[in-house]
Amino acid sequence: MEKTMPKNFLWGSASAAYQIEGAYNEDGKGLSNWDEFVKIPGKTYKETTGELAVDHYHRFKEDVALMAEMGLKTYRFSIAWSRIFPNGKGEVNQASLRFYEELIDECLKNNVEPMVTLYHWDLPQALENEYGGWESPQVIDDFVNYATYLFHAFKGKVNYWITVNEQNIFTNFGWMNGMHPPGKHNEEKLYYQVNHHVFLAHAKTVIAFKEIIPDGKIGASFAYSPSYAVDCQPVNAMAKVDYDNLKNYWWMDVYAYGRYPRNGYAYLDKKGVAPTVSQEDTSVLKKAASLIDFMGVNYYQTSVVEYNPIDGVTQSGEMNTTGKKGSGQITGEPGVYKNPPNPHLETTDWDWTIDPSGLRYACKEITSRYDLPIVISENGLGAFDEKTSENEIHDDYRIAYLNAHVYELMQAVEEGCEVWAYCTWSFTDLLSWLNGYQKRYGFVYVDRDEEGGSLDRYKKDSYYWYQEVIRTNGATITK
Numbered sequence: 001m002e003k004t005m006p007k008n009f010l011w012g013s014a015s016a017a018y019q020i021e022g023a024y025n026e027d028g029k030g031l032s033n034w035d036e037f038v039k040i041p042g043k044t045y046k047e048t049t050g051e052l053a054v055d056h057y058h059r060f061k062e063d064v065a066l067m068a069e070m071g072l073k074t075y076r077f078s079i080a081w082s083r084i085f086p087n088g089k090g091e092v093n094q095a096s097l098r099f100y101e102e103l104i105d106e107c108l109k110n111n112v113e114p115m116v117t118l119y120h121w122d123l124p125q126a127l128e129n130e131y132g133g134w135e136s137p138q139v140i141d142d143f144v145n146y147a148t149y150l151f152h153a154f155k156g157k158v159n160y161w162i163t164v165n166e167q168n169i170f171t172n173f174g175w176m177n178g179m180h181p182p183g184k185h186n187e188e189k190l191y192y193q194v195n196h197h198v199f200l201a202h203a204k205t206v207i208a209f210k211e212i213i214p215d216g217k218i219g220a221s222f223a224y225s226p227s228y229a230v231d232c233q234p235v236n237a238m239a240k241v242d243y244d245n246l247k248n249y250w251w252m253d254v255y256a257y258g259r260y261p262r263n264g265y266a267y268l269d270k271k272g273v274a275p276t277v278s279q280e281d282t283s284v285l286k287k288a289a290s291l292i293d294f295m296g297v298n299y300y301q302t303s304v305v306e307y308n309p310i311d312g313v314t315q316s317g318e319m320n321t322t323g324k325k326g327s328g329q330i331t332g333e334p335g336v337y338k339n340p341p342n343p344h345l346e347t348t349d350w351d352w353t354i355d356p357s358g359l360r361y362a363c364k365e366i367t368s369r370y371d372l373p374i375v376i377s378e379n380g381l382g383a384f385d386e387k388t389s390e391n392e393i394h395d396d397y398r399i400a401y402l403n404a405h406v407y408e409l410m411q412a413v414e415e416g417c418e419v420w421a422y423c424t425w426s427f428t429d430l431l432s433w434l435n436g437y438q439k440r441y442g443f444v445y446v447d448r449d450e451e452g453g454s455l456d457r458y459k460k461d462s463y464y465w466y467q468e469v470i471r472t473n474g475a476t477i478t479k
């Protein structure tokens with residue numbers, strides 16, 4: 001018998017406001033931290049910005065029509081906080097609220113289940129200016145206020161909500177390697193404190209959500225790169241445990257258990273950088289942990305862990321943002337771990353390891369450690385695509401990538417994992433934050449590059465492939 005996914009499985013695709021919407025200063029939107037950050041020379045590939053992005057703000061009906069034609073079951077997108085509250089709080093901007101209302105209605109009309117991310121990295125600049133954004137605990141109430149406003153506004157229409165996207169990435173890039181706003185380097189203590197504020201914002205939001213939409217589903221999306229010890233030397237096995245406590249469980253344990261991993265906390269405490277956690281914080285975190293419905297997972301790659309001597313590599317190392325293979329550098333925590341490449345696996349042009357079975361591994365780890373349902377909120381391949389003179393895009397490499405990952409996901413389900421959704425990254429091509437427009441992820445090609453373009457949409461081969469996967473509920477997936 002052919003394998004399929006469980007009935008009502010949500011075959012989906014995802015995006016984020018800053019990466020697709022454009023219209024950065026229209027209809028009363030306030031500026032976000034990203035609107036400001038991209039203006040700093042050298043921060044993004046060829047100084048690209050999301051000011052126009054792929055103009056989804058004006059073309060959302062065309063984009064949703066393409067989703068409907070494909071048969072997409074769920075569309076995950078984010079709401080820009082600075083559109084709803086141009087100042088981060090205070091008066092609501094009704095014009096922007098209407099935009100999201102129309103987008104949601106358009107999805108519902110087309111039987112596409114909306115899945116909303118509250119925070120996909122774009123913070124109202126007004127809050128950054130007023131109190132340093134996530135650095136101040138003041139942000140917690142402002143976030144909860146923003147979130148609860150949306151819960152009331154879209155109650156009855158939106159059932160699936162994601163509080164924060166990849167907290168581990170935006171905080172690391174914002175306060176450790178300076179590549180995202182606010183562009184700070186090695187502010188380790190602040191980095192953990194900022195994370196603590198994000199955890200509390202997430203937790204208080206989850207608690208509020210359950211009061212407003214008790215039947216709805218909520219969780220956070222974590223960028224999970226499961227780790228493999230480089231070999232069976234005990235020193236490397238220990239490095240793997242330490243790595244997981246600091247880089248994976250540090251987030252997932254808080255979402256699922258409401259507490260930090262004890263060993264990781266002890267290490268950071270000794271280093272003098274652990275966050276301050278009050279009794280009250282702990283009870284809030286624990287209450288939220290008992291209420292979350294799923295673990296959201298953005299899966300792109302696995303990592304290898306090896307012991308890193310005290311004079312070894314540090315957290316700062318060049319990242320490949322150009323698509324020139326091999327230009328990324330090894331990073332790590334001196335005296336604890338480092339992440340060398342995996343010689344058994346291929347990589348993308350941006351040096352991201354391609355490891356389909358890592359997705360199954362991730363699901364099994366989450367299932368055994370947390371016993372939670374799983375939403376794969378992102379998975380996809382960033383690649384150079386070419387449009388032929390016949391306006392076709394033959395992205396067989398993307399089909400192979402996605403097929404292999406879905407195959408492993410189906411295996412995970414067969415092995416007992418409860419998986420509710422699989423969202424590819426992304427539906428249309430979009431701005432890849434630091435990597436410009438040349439790193440493409442979509443099923444739908446958007447005619448634009450770093451300089452501009454017509455913004456016309458073209459279906460790639462992968463579009464038709466996914467359409468069949470959805471139609472057959474996975475039966476067309478091959479080994």
Ligand code: BG6
Pocket residue numbers: 016019165166169223298378382425431432433434435439
């Ligand atoms: C995730 C983000 O980190 O991965 C997305 O949630 C992002 O917003 C995606 O675009 C791919 O990363 P990148 O750097 O290739 O755009």
